[in-house]
Amino acid sequence: MKHLICYLDFVSPYAWLAFARMPEVLQGLSxxxxxxxxxxxxxxxxxxxxxxxxxxxxxxxxxxxxxxxGHAHGVPLQMPARHPFKPLPLLRLALAHGQDGAVNRFVAETVFRHVWEGGQDALEPGRLDALRHGLAGQLNSQADEETVKQWLRSNTQQAAQAGVFGVPAWEVDGHVFWGLDGLPMLRAYLQGDAWFERQWEACAGVESGLG
Structure with a gap:
Protein backbone atom coordinates (compact mmCIF):
# COMPACT_ATOMS: atom_id res chain seq x y z
CA MET A 1 0.00 0.00 0.00
CA LYS A 2 1.39 3.38 -1.02
CA HIS A 3 1.52 6.24 1.48
CA LEU A 4 0.49 9.64 0.11
CA ILE A 5 1.15 12.93 1.85
CA CYS A 6 -1.43 15.43 0.63
CA TYR A 7 -0.41 19.05 1.11
CA LEU A 8 -3.27 21.56 1.10
CA ASP A 9 -4.27 25.09 2.00
CA PHE A 10 -7.95 25.96 2.33
CA VAL A 11 -7.47 29.27 0.50
CA SER A 12 -6.85 27.40 -2.77
CA PRO A 13 -9.90 26.54 -4.89
CA TYR A 14 -7.81 24.03 -6.84
CA ALA A 15 -6.97 22.27 -3.57
CA TRP A 16 -10.69 21.95 -2.83
CA LEU A 17 -11.45 20.63 -6.31
CA ALA A 18 -8.61 18.10 -6.14
CA PHE A 19 -9.57 17.03 -2.62
CA ALA A 20 -13.13 16.41 -3.76
CA ARG A 21 -12.11 14.55 -6.92
CA MET A 22 -9.31 12.48 -5.41
CA PRO A 23 -11.39 9.49 -4.15
CA GLU A 24 -13.01 9.01 -7.55
CA VAL A 25 -9.82 9.44 -9.58
CA LEU A 26 -7.89 7.01 -7.36
CA GLN A 27 -10.77 4.59 -6.93
CA GLY A 28 -9.72 0.93 -6.81
CA LEU A 29 -6.10 1.63 -5.87
CA SER A 30 -4.42 0.67 -2.61
CA GLY A 70 -16.70 22.96 -10.12
CA HIS A 71 -19.68 23.04 -12.48
CA ALA A 72 -18.04 20.58 -14.91
CA HIS A 73 -17.01 18.09 -12.21
CA GLY A 74 -20.11 18.37 -10.06
CA VAL A 75 -18.17 19.81 -7.11
CA PRO A 76 -19.96 22.59 -5.18
CA LEU A 77 -17.85 25.72 -5.53
CA GLN A 78 -18.91 29.32 -5.06
CA MET A 79 -16.25 31.97 -4.67
CA PRO A 80 -16.20 33.31 -1.10
CA ALA A 81 -17.20 36.93 -0.54
CA ARG A 82 -13.52 37.94 -0.25
CA HIS A 83 -10.56 36.24 -1.89
CA PRO A 84 -7.70 35.88 -1.37
CA PHE A 85 -7.87 36.03 2.39
CA LYS A 86 -5.38 35.19 5.14
CA PRO A 87 -5.93 31.46 5.80
CA LEU A 88 -4.02 31.19 9.10
CA PRO A 89 -7.15 31.00 11.29
CA LEU A 90 -8.51 28.11 9.22
CA LEU A 91 -5.20 26.27 8.99
CA ARG A 92 -4.64 26.50 12.74
CA LEU A 93 -8.24 25.57 13.50
CA ALA A 94 -7.95 22.45 11.36
CA LEU A 95 -4.64 21.44 12.95
CA ALA A 96 -6.11 21.88 16.43
CA HIS A 97 -8.46 19.07 15.43
CA GLY A 98 -5.70 16.80 14.14
CA GLN A 99 -2.72 14.80 15.33
CA ASP A 100 0.98 15.59 14.86
CA GLY A 101 0.35 18.03 12.03
CA ALA A 102 -2.04 15.82 10.06
CA VAL A 103 -5.83 16.09 9.86
CA ASN A 104 -8.31 13.45 8.85
CA ARG A 105 -10.48 13.70 5.77
CA PHE A 106 -13.57 14.74 7.74
CA VAL A 107 -11.81 17.76 9.25
CA ALA A 108 -10.29 18.82 5.93
CA GLU A 109 -13.58 18.46 4.09
CA THR A 110 -15.51 20.38 6.74
CA VAL A 111 -13.13 23.34 6.50
CA PHE A 112 -13.04 23.24 2.71
CA ARG A 113 -16.84 23.29 2.53
CA HIS A 114 -16.90 26.20 4.98
CA VAL A 115 -14.83 28.21 2.50
CA TRP A 116 -16.09 27.04 -0.88
CA GLU A 117 -19.81 26.47 -0.44
CA GLY A 118 -22.30 29.31 -0.18
CA GLY A 119 -20.20 32.26 -1.29
CA GLN A 120 -19.81 33.74 2.21
CA ASP A 121 -16.91 35.37 4.04
CA ALA A 122 -14.62 32.55 5.16
CA LEU A 123 -13.32 34.52 8.16
CA GLU A 124 -16.58 36.01 9.45
CA PRO A 125 -16.40 35.50 13.26
CA GLY A 126 -19.86 33.98 13.61
CA ARG A 127 -19.17 31.47 10.87
CA LEU A 128 -15.81 30.58 12.43
CA ASP A 129 -17.57 29.91 15.73
CA ALA A 130 -20.05 27.64 13.94
CA LEU A 131 -17.16 25.82 12.27
CA ARG A 132 -15.46 25.23 15.62
CA HIS A 133 -18.74 23.89 17.00
CA GLY A 134 -19.10 21.53 14.05
CA LEU A 135 -15.61 20.15 14.62
CA ALA A 136 -15.83 19.98 18.42
CA GLY A 137 -15.89 16.18 18.46
CA GLN A 138 -12.51 16.08 16.71
CA LEU A 139 -10.71 18.55 19.02
CA ASN A 140 -7.26 17.50 20.20
CA SER A 141 -7.19 18.72 23.80
CA GLN A 142 -3.40 18.35 23.93
CA ALA A 143 -2.77 20.63 20.93
CA ASP A 144 -2.23 24.05 22.47
CA GLU A 145 -1.77 27.21 20.40
CA GLU A 146 2.02 27.02 20.22
CA THR A 147 1.95 23.34 19.27
CA VAL A 148 -0.49 24.07 16.44
CA LYS A 149 1.70 26.90 15.15
CA GLN A 150 4.74 24.62 15.20
CA TRP A 151 2.88 21.92 13.29
CA LEU A 152 2.00 24.41 10.56
CA ARG A 153 5.57 25.68 10.33
CA SER A 154 6.91 22.12 10.23
CA ASN A 155 4.41 21.02 7.57
CA THR A 156 5.30 23.99 5.37
CA GLN A 157 9.04 23.40 5.78
CA GLN A 158 8.59 19.69 5.09
CA ALA A 159 6.66 20.48 1.93
CA ALA A 160 9.31 22.92 0.71
CA GLN A 161 12.10 20.42 1.37
CA ALA A 162 10.18 17.82 -0.63
CA GLY A 163 10.02 20.19 -3.60
CA VAL A 164 6.43 21.31 -3.17
CA PHE A 165 5.90 24.77 -4.65
CA GLY A 166 2.11 25.03 -4.51
CA VAL A 167 -1.09 23.23 -3.59
CA PRO A 168 -2.66 20.81 -4.04
CA ALA A 169 0.36 18.53 -4.02
CA TRP A 170 0.92 14.87 -3.25
CA GLU A 171 4.22 13.31 -2.23
CA VAL A 172 4.76 9.59 -2.64
CA ASP A 173 8.09 7.72 -2.78
CA GLY A 174 9.92 11.04 -3.13
CA HIS A 175 7.84 12.00 -6.17
CA VAL A 176 5.76 15.19 -6.06
CA PHE A 177 2.57 15.56 -8.10
CA TRP A 178 0.99 19.01 -8.33
CA GLY A 179 -2.40 20.36 -9.23
CA LEU A 180 -5.87 19.10 -10.00
CA ASP A 181 -4.71 17.98 -13.44
CA GLY A 182 -1.89 16.01 -11.82
CA LEU A 183 -4.33 13.48 -10.36
CA PRO A 184 -4.41 11.20 -13.45
CA MET A 185 -0.59 11.20 -13.46
CA LEU A 186 -0.61 10.26 -9.77
CA ARG A 187 -2.99 7.41 -10.54
CA ALA A 188 -0.68 6.14 -13.29
CA TYR A 189 2.26 6.15 -10.87
CA LEU A 190 0.32 4.23 -8.24
CA GLN A 191 -0.61 1.68 -10.92
CA GLY A 192 3.08 1.12 -11.70
CA ASP A 193 3.25 2.77 -15.13
CA ALA A 194 6.73 2.07 -16.53
CA TRP A 195 6.93 5.61 -17.93
CA PHE A 196 8.09 6.85 -14.55
CA GLU A 197 11.20 4.67 -14.55
CA ARG A 198 12.16 5.85 -18.03
CA GLN A 199 11.17 9.49 -18.05
CA TRP A 200 10.71 10.98 -14.57
CA GLU A 201 14.34 11.94 -14.01
CA ALA A 202 15.07 12.49 -17.69
CA CYS A 203 12.42 15.19 -17.97
CA ALA A 204 13.84 17.10 -15.01
CA GLY A 205 17.32 16.93 -16.49
CA VAL A 206 16.59 19.13 -19.50
CA GLU A 207 19.10 22.00 -19.63
CA SER A 208 17.72 25.49 -19.08
CA GLY A 209 18.08 27.88 -22.00
CA LEU A 210 17.85 30.97 -19.80
CA GLY A 211 20.94 32.91 -18.78
Missing part, protein backbone atom coordinates in the same frame (compact mmCIF):
# COMPACT_ATOMS: atom_id res chain seq x y z
CA UNK A 31 -3.12 3.75 -0.80
CA UNK A 32 -3.22 5.60 2.50
CA UNK A 33 -3.64 9.38 2.44
CA UNK A 34 -2.23 11.72 5.07
CA UNK A 35 -3.57 15.30 4.87
CA UNK A 36 -1.18 18.07 5.95
CA UNK A 37 -2.20 21.75 5.94
CA UNK A 38 0.53 24.14 4.79
CA UNK A 39 0.79 27.89 4.34
CA UNK A 40 0.59 28.39 0.58
CA UNK A 41 1.74 32.01 0.82
CA UNK A 42 5.05 30.94 2.35
CA UNK A 43 5.67 28.41 -0.42
CA UNK A 44 4.91 31.03 -3.08
CA UNK A 45 7.15 33.58 -1.39
CA UNK A 46 10.08 31.16 -1.27
CA UNK A 47 9.84 30.85 -5.06
CA UNK A 48 9.17 34.57 -5.74
CA UNK A 49 5.78 33.55 -7.14
CA UNK A 50 2.98 36.13 -6.75
CA UNK A 51 0.33 33.45 -7.28
CA UNK A 52 -2.75 33.90 -9.47
CA UNK A 53 -4.21 36.59 -7.22
CA UNK A 54 -1.11 38.73 -7.71
CA UNK A 55 -1.78 39.20 -11.44
CA UNK A 56 -5.11 41.00 -12.05
CA UNK A 57 -6.00 39.35 -15.35
CA UNK A 58 -4.96 35.92 -14.05
CA UNK A 59 -6.98 36.47 -10.88
CA UNK A 60 -10.15 37.05 -12.91
CA UNK A 61 -9.38 34.03 -15.11
CA UNK A 62 -8.69 31.81 -12.09
CA UNK A 63 -12.03 32.61 -10.48
CA UNK A 64 -13.88 31.94 -13.72
CA UNK A 65 -11.92 28.76 -14.34
CA UNK A 66 -12.40 27.20 -10.92
CA UNK A 67 -16.09 28.08 -10.92
CA UNK A 68 -16.45 26.36 -14.28
CA UNK A 69 -14.41 23.35 -13.10
Missing amino acids: YHAEYRPVLLGALLQQNANPGPAGIPAKRAWTYRHVSWL
